[in-house]
Amino acid sequence: MSILVNSNTRVICQGITGKAGAFHTKGCKEYGTKMVGGVTPGKSGETVEGLPVFDTVEEAVDKTGANATMIFVPPPFTADAILEAVDAGIEVICAITEGVPVIDMVHVYDRVKRSKSVLIGPNCPGVITPGQCKIGIMPGYIHQPGKVGIMSRSGTLTYEAVWQTSNLKLGQSTCVGLGGDPIVGTSYIDIFERFQNDDQTEVILMIGEIGGDAEEKAAEYVKNHVTKPVAAFIAGRTAPPGKRMGHAGAIITGGKGTAAEKVAALEAAGIVVAPSPAEMGDAVMEALRRKK
Amino acid sequence: MKIHEYQAKELFRSFQVPILQGFVAKTPEEAKAAFEKLGGSLAVIKAQVHAGGRGKGTFIEVPAQRGVQLTKSGDETAAAAKNMIGNRLVTIQTGSAGSVVNQVFVEQGCKIARELYLAVVVDRAAKLPLLMVSSEGGVEIEKVAEESPEKILREHFDPAYGLMPYQVRKLCKKLNISGAAAKSAEMFMRKLCELFVKLDCSMAEINPLVITEDEKMIALDAKITFDDNAMYRHPDLKELRDIAEEEPAELRAANSGLSFVKLEGNIGCLVNGAGLAMATMDIIKYHGGAPANFLDVGGGANTQQVTEAFRIILSDANVKAILVNIFGGIARCTTIAQAIIDASKEVGFKVPLVVRLEGTEVEEGKKMLHESGLAIISADNLTDAAKKVVASVS
Numbered sequence: 001m002s003i004l005v006n007s008n009t010r011v012i013c014q015g016i017t018g019k020a021g022a023f024h025t026k027g028c029k030e031y032g033t034k035m036v037g038g039v040t041p042g043k044s045g046e047t048v049e050g051l052p053v054f055d056t057v058e059e060a061v062d063k064t065g066a067n068a069t070m071i072f073v074p075p076p077f078t079a080d081a082i083l084e085a086v087d088a089g090i091e092v093i094c095a096i097t098e099g100v101p102v103i104d105m106v107h108v109y110d111r112v113k114r115s116k117s118v119l120i121g122p123n124c125p126g127v128i129t130p131g132q133c134k135i136g137i138m139p140g141y142i143h144q145p146g147k148v149g150i151m152s153r154s155g156t157l158t159y160e161a162v163w164q165t166s167n168l169k170l171g172q173s174t175c176v177g178l179g180g181d182p183i184v185g186t187s188y189i190d191i192f193e194r195f196q197n198d199d200q201t202e203v204i205l206m207i208g209e210i211g212g213d214a215e216e217k218a219a220e221y222v223k224n225h226v227t228k229p230v231a232a233f234i235a236g237r238t239a240p241p242g243k244r245m246g247h248a249g250a251i252i253t254g255g256k257g258t259a260a261e262k263v264a265a266l267e268a269a270g271i272v273v274a275p276s277p278a279e280m281g282d283a284v285m286e287a288l289r290r291k292k
Numbered sequence: 293m294k295i296h297e298y299q300a301k302e303l304f305r306s307f308q309v310p311i312l313q314g315f316v317a318k319t320p321e322e323a324k325a326a327f328e329k330l331g332g333s334l335a336v337i338k339a340q341v342h343a344g345g346r347g348k349g350t351f352i353e354v355p356a357q358r359g360v361q362l363t364k365s366g367d368e369t370a371a372a373a374k375n376m377i378g379n380r381l382v383t384i385q386t387g388s389a390g391s392v393v394n395q396v397f398v399e400q401g402c403k404i405a406r407e408l409y410l411a412v413v414v415d416r417a418a419k420l421p422l423l424m425v426s427s428e429g430g431v432e433i434e435k436v437a438e439e440s441p442e443k444i445l446r447e448h449f450d451p452a453y454g455l456m457p458y459q460v461r462k463l464c465k466k467l468n469i470s471g472a473a474a475k476s477a478e479m480f481m482r483k484l485c486e487l488f489v490k491l492d493c494s495m496a497e498i499n500p501l502v503i504t505e506d507e508k509m510i511a512l513d514a515k516i517t518f519d520d521n522a523m524y525r526h527p528d529l530k531e532l533r534d535i536a537e538e539e540p541a542e543l544r545a546a547n548s549g550l551s552f553v554k555l556e557g558n559i560g561c562l563v564n565g566a567g568l569a570m571a572t573m574d575i576i577k578y579h580g581g582a583p584a585n586f587l588d589v590g591g592g593a594n595t596q597q598v599t600e601a602f603r604i605i606l607s608d609a610n611v612k613a614i615l616v617n618i619f620g621g622i623a624r625c626t627t628i629a630q631a632i633i634d635a636s637k638e639v640g641f642k643v644p645l646v647v648r649l650e651g652t653e654v655e656e657g658k659k660m661l662h663e664s665g666l667a668i669i670s671a672d673n674l675t676d677a678a679k680k681v682v683a684s685v686s
Contacts, residue, residue, distance in 0.1 A: 154567020246566025
């Protein structure tokens with residue numbers, strides 16, 4: 001099956017006439033994603049990559065039957081773009097944009113939570129179900145249809161994990177980039193629930209990083225609700241406290257959110273934790289072996 | 293972005309969050325004049341640096357001087373200012389090199405009845421702003437959080453409505469604050485939460501927050517960190533930035549759109565993506581090395597940016613080898629390869645360079661490096677790269 005997106009998902013791009021929007025619309029289309037159109041206010045009637053451009057998401061949904069969107073609009077307009085997609089009833093919203101103010105996301109999260117939409121991101125690579133649908137900026141060719149469900153707060157580190165699992169011939173069911181910001185639309189727990197209920201997913205890989213306590217909460221959830229084997233990696237073991245490591249969320253404050261605490265919580269929940277980022281694939285193999 | 297206490301207090305004033313009167317001074321003479329202008333018999337002089345823990349901090353040049361001092365005359369204030377200005381203050385947050393003090397804040401004294409702690413942050417788990425108040429003021433809040441977390445009271449609030457009066461009543465009840473002090477607390481806390489939301493803060497911390505003998509709640513200290521992502525809508529706040537407080541290499545990197553954090557080790561790292569950059573530091577350490585920096589060139593890095601990244605890494609005299617780890621997504625391996633070639637022409641690599649490329653346009657990138665004739669140690673995967681770079685420095 002896979003989660004969130006599949007070969008029937010109909011995707012639009014908000015910000016399609018921008019450089020990044022156009023470039024990645026092309027990339028997704030070439031991968032085989034059913035791209036059906038795009039939205040840029042004031043540019044209706046134009047086409048990008050042969051796709052129609054609309055002024056509003058509502059109109060795009062009306063004319064194309066879109067049920068997913070990827071958002072590339074600049075940070076000051078991202079909250080508006082997400083809420084417009086929610087308003088139009090889009091099911092899966094991937095906000096790729098990096099640099100959205102946190103307070104904007106407080107408002108947006110509240111609205112998304114009360115809707116039927118799922119928001120992935122912001123500041124994320126997107127979602128891919130290999131061989132079926134790629135929404136976002138990840139390099140498609142490293143993926144392979146298969147059994148590992150992958151979720152991560154980091155883009156390129158996800159590619160690393162995908163590459164390792166592809167080389168081990170495990171392949172991926174769906175890969176979800178949750179985003180590196182303090183407030184994102186979807187949590188590890190939301191995705192654990194979906195992977196647990198997905199037939200195609202046989203093993204789950206969670207890639208976490210320092211800061212916050214989302215990984216600890218996920219570990220607690222896994223202990224109580226996930227029967228499938230789980231592997232993990234936590235980035236930032238060597239990060240010093242008080243320094244922000246690129247992602248707005250990746251910062252150890254007040255002695256909380258260290259990698260050591262997270263690894264301990266994960267291991268206590270029976271999760272196989274990779275000691276180095278080069279061993280994420282091996283940790284997945286180990287998790288599969290242990291559950292047998 | 294962080295700002296100084298005196299700047300934070302100016303913002304408090306504009307939002308009607310109660311503070312004491314005070315003046316900033318850049319010379320001992322100005323400090324003396326400030327004391328006299330305040331007109332009291334007592335003042336507090338405080339070194340202005342972005343780091344916390346100033347009260348217990350000491351100066352490298354004048355070990356007996358603390359970062360915060362009570363003074364009883366203009367001359368005493370001037371003497372303290374002389375010890376502080378131009379000297380390096382070392383606190384638990386500055387590291388052993390300390391922070392140079394360029395200005396001091398001279399503030400009225402007040403009669404303190406109680407000391408509290410207050411902070412506002414964005415709670416990632418609840419996805420809401422969170423007000424935290426503790427009866428344990430003036431001490432290290434991390435310790436309170438660790439030893440007696442029940443002493444930290446928490447109230448989430450909706451940014452659209454702000455902190456509600458009933459929430460302050462709840463807090464006051466638990467903190468045993470009543471009468472005029474409770475009324476003062478209501479205004480104080482609600483105004484502060486309003487400031488937090490309107491100015492896009494990521495943290496506001498007041499330690500100590502005091503209740504005076506005449507039952508007023510006042511901010512004796514003020515620390516604010518702003519959400520960098522929101523600064524585009526606060527051009528006036530941007531001017532409060534003090535670049536003297538920032539690490540020069542980090543500042544230079546930020547100006548080129550690079551994310552850089554200086555560390556203590558000797559292996560320079562150049563990586564695309566924050567998570568992979570952290571993981572690259574981790575794997576260097578895992579194989580017995582020590583990273584000299586965190587550096588994320590970002591997704592859309594161009595040749596100029598990557599060349600600048602090399603310059604920044606090489607400007608650190610501690611760097612004995614460089615590890616380039618690129619997993620091309622949006623970033624193309626050919627861009628990185630071209631930057632390596634350009635940088636070698638311009639700055640020259642006098643230290644071993646280990647390169648691991650994967651992802652978009654990897655074959656073309658590898659070919660470019662091979663044909664350039666540069667002495668590059670190429671690596672096939674992460675472990676191989678980490679082992680090779682660690683071996684090259686040992």
